[in-house]
Amino acid sequence: MQVQTGFVRTDPNSIIGCLTYQSRAVSRPTENELDQLVSQARGRNRQLGVTGMLLYENGRFLQTLEGPPAGLKQVWSSICRDQRHREIEVLTEHMVSSRLFSDWDLLLYSRDEDPRRTSRASDLAPHALAHYVPGMAQLALDGDDARLNARLASVTEQGWSADDIVSHLIxxxxxxxxxxxxxxxxxxxxxxxGLSMLQLAGHAVRSHAASAAALRRSRYSILLATAPGEPHMLSTAMLADQFTDAGWRVEMAFPGSKEALANQIAQQGHDAVDIALSDALPRQRALLQLRETVEHCRKASPDNLVVVSVGGRMFAEATASAATVGADHARRSVGGTSVRLSQLIRQGRCP
Ligand SMILES: Cc1cc2nc3c(=O)[nH]c(=O)nc-3n(C[C@H](O)[C@H](O)[C@H](O)COP(=O)(O)O)c2cc1C
Structure with missing residues (x-):
C-alpha cells in the first residue's frame, strides 16, 4: 500500500497529523512478539515525536498515530511495508491542533481469545468503541454538544449496552x-x-437502556458522594442513574469536608457509600485525604454502613487500590457497580 498521508501544513510546530487504520495480522502474534513490536515501535515513535495507541484483538490491529506530518509519514511507510499484517485500511486521516494520546509513545491494548495464548488484562476497551474515544473527547472539548450526542446515539444504535458505553467510551x-x-x-x-456535556450524554444513554421492570428489586440504600472539595462529578451522576435503575434508595452529597460527609452518613444510615475523585484527572495528592475521609465515615456509622466504595481515574487505571484508602471496593468503572456492591453488602451482612 502506498503512503497517502496528504497532510498540508502551515505551521510545522503546531499542526499534528492523525491517522487511524485497521489491519489483519498474518499470524497471531505471541505475547512476546507483541511486546517486542511495541517496544521497538515506542523507541522509534519517541525519536520522531509520534504518539498513539495500538489495539490488538483476535488477529486484528487497530492503530491511531499522531505526530508531526514528516515523522508520521516515516512511521506510516514502515508500517505499510511490514509483512506481519495485511488488509491495511485507513479509517480516518486528518489534521488536529492538539494530540489526544499526549504522553504515550504507543499505548498497547491487547486481547486474544485464542486459548493457546495467555490472555492479558481482559477489561480493556473493545476496539470498536476505543476507536470513538479520541474524536468524542475532541467534540466534548470543543463544546460541540450536538455532534457529541449524535455520535453517542449512533453507538447506542449499534446495540452496545449502557454498561459497555459507560465503561469503554464515556x-x-x-x-x-x-x-x-x-x-x-x-x-x-x-x-x-466538556465533562458536563459528557455527563448529560451518559444520562441519556442510561435512560434509553434501562429495562426498569427487571431491575427494580433492590432494597438497599447508598449515598453517592464526591470526595470533599472534588468539583468533578461525572461518575457520581452516572452512578445515580445506575443505582436508581436498579431500585436502590439513592442520596447524593457534594460535601465540602469529611466532617460534613460523615454527618450525612450518620443521619441517613445507608448500606453503602461511594466516594468519587475525578474521572478525568489523577488526584495523587488527594489519596491521603480520601483515606482519612473513609476512616471518618466508618466511625460515623459503625453499625449500619456496610460497604465503602471509591472511584476516580486513579482507581480506574489501578494506580491506587481500595486498600490504599482503606475502602472495601474500588471501581475500575461505573459499569456493574450496583451488582458488585449488592454482593458486598450481602457478604458483609452474612460473612
Ligand atoms: C500493527 C503494527 C503496528 C506498528 N506500529 C509501529 C509504530 O507505531 N511505530 C513504529 O516505528 N513501528 C511500528 N511498527 C513496526 C514497523 O512496521 C517497522 O517494522 C519498524 O518501524 C521498522 O521499520 P523499517 O522496516 O522501515 O526499518 C508496527 C508494525 C505493525 C505490524
Missing amino acids: EPVARAMGDAWLADRCSEFELTV
Missing part, C-alpha cells in the same frame, strides 16, 4: 480529556464544560 473519553488538560491543551473551563 470513562475513557473523560480520561482523554483529563490528559488534554494536564498537557495544557485545553483550559479548565473547557474541561469542566
Whole structure:
C-alpha cells in the first residue's frame, strides 16, 4: 500500500497529523512478539515525536498515530511495508491542533481469545468503541454538544449496552480529556464544560437502556458522594442513574469536608457509600485525604454502613487500590457497580 498521508501544513510546530487504520495480522502474534513490536515501535515513535495507541484483538490491529506530518509519514511507510499484517485500511486521516494520546509513545491494548495464548488484562476497551474515544473527547472539548450526542446515539444504535458505553467510551473519553488538560491543551473551563456535556450524554444513554421492570428489586440504600472539595462529578451522576435503575434508595452529597460527609452518613444510615475523585484527572495528592475521609465515615456509622466504595481515574487505571484508602471496593468503572456492591453488602451482612 502506498503512503497517502496528504497532510498540508502551515505551521510545522503546531499542526499534528492523525491517522487511524485497521489491519489483519498474518499470524497471531505471541505475547512476546507483541511486546517486542511495541517496544521497538515506542523507541522509534519517541525519536520522531509520534504518539498513539495500538489495539490488538483476535488477529486484528487497530492503530491511531499522531505526530508531526514528516515523522508520521516515516512511521506510516514502515508500517505499510511490514509483512506481519495485511488488509491495511485507513479509517480516518486528518489534521488536529492538539494530540489526544499526549504522553504515550504507543499505548498497547491487547486481547486474544485464542486459548493457546495467555490472555492479558481482559477489561480493556473493545476496539470498536476505543476507536470513538479520541474524536468524542475532541467534540466534548470543543463544546460541540450536538455532534457529541449524535455520535453517542449512533453507538447506542449499534446495540452496545449502557454498561459497555459507560465503561469503554464515556470513562475513557473523560480520561482523554483529563490528559488534554494536564498537557495544557485545553483550559479548565473547557474541561469542566466538556465533562458536563459528557455527563448529560451518559444520562441519556442510561435512560434509553434501562429495562426498569427487571431491575427494580433492590432494597438497599447508598449515598453517592464526591470526595470533599472534588468539583468533578461525572461518575457520581452516572452512578445515580445506575443505582436508581436498579431500585436502590439513592442520596447524593457534594460535601465540602469529611466532617460534613460523615454527618450525612450518620443521619441517613445507608448500606453503602461511594466516594468519587475525578474521572478525568489523577488526584495523587488527594489519596491521603480520601483515606482519612473513609476512616471518618466508618466511625460515623459503625453499625449500619456496610460497604465503602471509591472511584476516580486513579482507581480506574489501578494506580491506587481500595486498600490504599482503606475502602472495601474500588471501581475500575461505573459499569456493574450496583451488582458488585449488592454482593458486598450481602457478604458483609452474612460473612
Ligand atoms: C500493527 C503494527 C503496528 C506498528 N506500529 C509501529 C509504530 O507505531 N511505530 C513504529 O516505528 N513501528 C511500528 N511498527 C513496526 C514497523 O512496521 C517497522 O517494522 C519498524 O518501524 C521498522 O521499520 P523499517 O522496516 O522501515 O526499518 C508496527 C508494525 C505493525 C505490524
